[in-house]
Amino acid sequence: MGRGMVALSPPPCLPACLSPSLRSLGMGHGAREMVLGTLGKATTLQIPPDLQDLTLRFGEAVWKRDTEDPQRKLVLLKYLDGNYTNYMQGRALFHRLNFSLEILNTSRQDGQLYEYIVSKGPEEKVWQIQLEVYEPVSDPSIQILSQVPANGSCTITLNCTAARGDSISYSWGSQDSSISQLCSHNGSLLHLSYPLQNTSIPCTCTASNPISTRVIVFNSSKCSYEQGGSAGLRREHLVLLVVLPIAAVIVLIGAFVATHLAMPMAGREQEQSPLAENNAVHTIYSQVQRVQKQKCPAAAEHPSCTTIYAAATGLPPDMALAPGTAPHAPRSPLTQPPAPQGHAPLSQSPDKEPMTVYASVMMPMA
Template identity: 65%
Template sequence: MGRGARETVLGTLGKATILQIPPELQDLTRRFGEAVWKRDTEDPQRKLVLLKYLDGNYTNYMQERTRFHKSSFSLEILNTSRQERQLYEFIVSKGPEEKVWQIQLEVYEPVSDPSIQILGWALVNDSCTITLNCTAERGDNVSYSWGSWDTSTSGLCSHNGSLLYLSYPLQNTSIACACTASNPISSRVVTFNSSECSYEQRGKFPRTEHLVLLVVVPIVAVIIITGVFTAAHLAMPIAKQEHLPLAEDSAVHTIYSQVQRVESPDKEPTTVYASVMMPTA
């Protein structure tokens, strides 16, 4: 083991992470009694001193975030955050020399329970062809794989990736494909059963030609009905004008107007009556 020997530690977001050193460095620390924990920063020319150990005593500069285990000289990060994803160093001083152990900490958010969505399906010759998509809402660097615990159907379900194209006869009701969502610190499993594509549930996921009938036909019917009502509405005022009957209680009144015309002084005036027909309301 020389200077810069390194290992990788996987930390879980929001949980405690312990950075341990190998037994050889523990023995050197007990013998020489001087060591220090450091951490890299965003600035490559600057390091952050976390803890100093000297002859059985130590000073923890990050008490609120770390805990030192004196018996093993390990450093515990109490609540691991993404900012802790750095390179850590434990350095033992042995006279004019140093021994360094480096730990690269990687931080991951655990995978949440995945779910399976049916993206599409078709029934062809009494066989069900279905497209499944497996997703997890949370988790860092999540990968997906499909499989089955039943060896007779493992070939149908085996696939790497979130999408699975599954085809099987409808008479087979024992197919169960399991999706595993995982990352370096966790994994979750969800199962799809072939009964999802049974005859009883055909109406739940309509086929393409059925979708055409369900969408296009109602639209055409609405257009036709709208046209009929529009034409009837336009024709209604004309019909009312041609066939509008008189009210039963209406009557026609004659108004007489007397006009006298004088033709000459020696003649009698002539009376003319003009009549106007006025309907009553």
């Protein structure tokens, strides 16, 4: 280090908050300062007083920034004898009083290694600033994952999360020293067990990153199964919620398949049924008996007379069978006529055995 240079102690920083470029350089190989920027807010890059004196003395300095290309650097501002040229007009301000550079709206792309170089004759003095940009942590929330009373105590699992923020770390604790060990834990999940008679156990969750910190307090209440919410349901509840819908779906699918299989079979039966509406066939049961010759009407042409008692449904009753017509020939359906006057019914004739004729008559087309 040259004469007149003042070594500044860098602010404390965990190894995880160092960018790859800064870790490769190391704090003893040119990187002099770490600056933490807030996403969307202004960030000021300052130089130490000795470099301010050198700038006033020699009157020539420049601000530069690294790029993604290790062989290329971006010139941000040039200062010469009280005048300067700002190559980041509208995005950065140069303060001539202390030669600092203010980035107005810090973005993630601004997280680079910056250099302030003072020229003093044949030599240059370089001050390096590593800028790390973080999004602040939002207000965290606590979710009860499970809550089960057992053996006189309540076992509960809590999850602390923040919706926004970069490089967030979580820790649990309590301001009450009597239960600080009970709530002490590093990480977002806390497994807590306390006696059922303790109705209030205040545990504090802290969500933080290098630029912000948010705190939320959880106060335990009456321990029950229901307070676990959807994530803390009992096993019996989960079985009901999962198994019953599956069984209902299976029953519905079975009914649907059975219905669609029965419909084609019913259609085929209707096509094959002999009692279809347009092709209906009716069976006529007739009794035929020869009667005495002398009792036939005078108009009969044949020496014998045959009387047919026929029954059919659905057609006019005023149609009669012509005498002597064969009983098996198709003819119009008839209603049963009354017995001829002077003749006993066929069933009462003792000397002649009746003969039964089974005939089929097809319904006429409409």
